[in-house]
Each structure stands twice: as structure tokens, then as C-alpha cells.
Amino acid sequence: ETGVTQTPRHLVMGMTNKKSLKCEQHLGHNAMYWYKQSAKKPLELMFVYSLEERVENNSVPSRFSPECPNSSHLFLHLHTLQPEDSALYLCASSQGRPFGGGSPLHFGNGTRLTVT
């Protein structure tokens, strides 16, 4: 039990499909994050939510749509993706102000997404 659970672990989708990634944290944290991990690149921060309000959107294409219905759950809705969107998508959570005071991030195990 990592404290941050992501489903599904693996997802293969065509470019015309619509799918959603789910993240749930059991740590009582109030900030949640979506990161994209591609080979040989630094982790790319996509979205940050604090107390269910989006506080960061790092110029992410609109084909990625986040949703945070409460402080324990975070979704990433996907539609009309491109093959270059294939990557590992990581969810994380932290306590307090996002990134503030050196608070560590707690990551889930990620969803390996393949777009065909």
C-alpha cells in the first residue's frame, strides 16, 4: 500500500478513444499533482491542485483534462491523444502548500499509457 493508488497500471488506447486515469491518496494530503515521465527527459509537471482548486497548468494541451472532485481523488481525462503522448503518468500528493517548505511528494506507481 503506497498511500497513493493509480489505476489502471497499463492502458493502450487509439487516437480517437476517450479514457480516464484515476488517482486516489489515503494520506490526508491537500495537494495533488500529475506528472508525465518520458524516457531521457526530466519529469514534466502537468497540473497541480491545492484543496481541490487547480493552481498550476503547465501549458498542457487541452486533450488532457484534469478533474479533482475532492482532496483524495484526482482524474486525468484523455481524448484524441497523439502517439507522442505515450509515457508513464504519475500522480503525487503532498501536505501543506504545494511544494512549500520542502514537503516531500508521495508518488503512485503510475499508469503506463500507450497511444496507437
Added chain:
Amino acid sequence: GNSVTQMEGPVTLSEEAFLTINCTYTATGYPSLFWYVQYPGEGLQLLLKATKADDKGSNKGFEATYRKETTSFHLEKGSVQVSDSAVYFCALSDHSTDKLIFGTGTRLQVFP
């Protein structure tokens, strides 16, 4: 802007060898520094951190010292094990912008 530079991998070692993974940073002000580890098939986990100059973070036999004069935070372990095989990420937390900036990661492979 702020950035983190890590040595390219993979780093390949025999069990019980000494490990160093270099990390240098560029930042305005005084960031907090972190090492995260990602084991195969898993997300990242915080390994250790240091919040001010000359602090030493340590965990599971790993150590890193915050060196302001050389803007470095090199990761070391005296005797690696096969179970240490993973990808190691250096990161900094920029207090002025509250951003966490990761390096590209260094893969460590330890063979028996």
C-alpha cells in the same frame, strides 16, 4: 532559470562497490535539495533531503551533502546491493516559486 544536472547513466557496479551519482544545480536563493528513487515498475519515493547548506541527508546507507560552494548534492553509498538497482532523481525545491525541479534521472544497475 533553476535547473538540475545529473550524470548520465547507466551506472553499472558490482555488489559491494562504492557508489557516487553526481548532481549539480543552478538556483537563485537557497533551495531545498532532494534525492528520489524509482524502483522498477513503481513511482518515485523520497530517499533523502537537505534543506540548507552543509546539511547531510541520509537514509538506507545513502548520503548526500548540500554543498553551496560547488552547488552540488552528490549521492553516495559505501557498499551497494543488487536491490539498490533503480533510477535515482536529483531535485530541487525553489522556495521563491514553490516549484520542484527534477533532473533527468540516473539508472543504477548492480550485479551480483
